[in-house]
Amino acid sequence: MDTTTVWLAVGAVAALITLALAAVLLVRVFRARKLLLRAGVPLRDKALVWAAVIYTVSPVDLLPDPVYLDDIGFLLLALRSLHSAASAAGLGRTGTRAAAPAERRPDAVR
Numbered sequence: 001m002d003t004t005t006v007w008l009a010v011g012a013v014a015a016l017i018t019l020a021l022a023a024v025l026l027v028r029v030f031r032a033r034k035l036l037l038r039a040g041v042p043l044r045d046k047a048l049v050w051a052a053v054i055y056t057v058s059p060v061d062l063l064p065d066p067v068y069l070d071d072i073g074f075l076l077l078a079l080r081s082l083h084s085a086a087s088a089a090g091l092g093r094t095g096t097r098a099a100a101p102a103e104r105r106p107d108a109v110r
Contacts, residue, residue, distance in 0.1 A: 036086070045085040052078035 036046055052075045062070040 035091070036082075039086060039089040039091050041082070041085045041089050045082050049078045049082050 033046075055074050056071045
């Protein structure tokens with residue numbers, strides 16, 4: 001077997017793995033979008049996340065590209081804002097609305 005053929009096979013496998021991971025992430029993004037729409041999270045918080053993603057992939061940066069601190073910081077700020085908005089909307093860790101304490105345990109004393 002020729003080394004070119006081996007590298008083409010390795011490249012094809014890597015491309016398929018990348019495509020599969022991208023498909024999984026795309027499905028997760030659309031599920032999160034649907035969840036955020038149902039939860040009533042403000043548009044400002046959702047737009048901040050998309051602005052952070054666009055900033056991360058854009059060629060314009062505050063710091064040169066080998067230093068990703070500005071990209072990471074902007075993404076963390078956007079995710080923190082989205083997390084606090086989701087918590088305020090009553091979403092739990094599993095993505096469902098948290099039940100009130102009395103609803104969780106019918107025998108609970110108020």
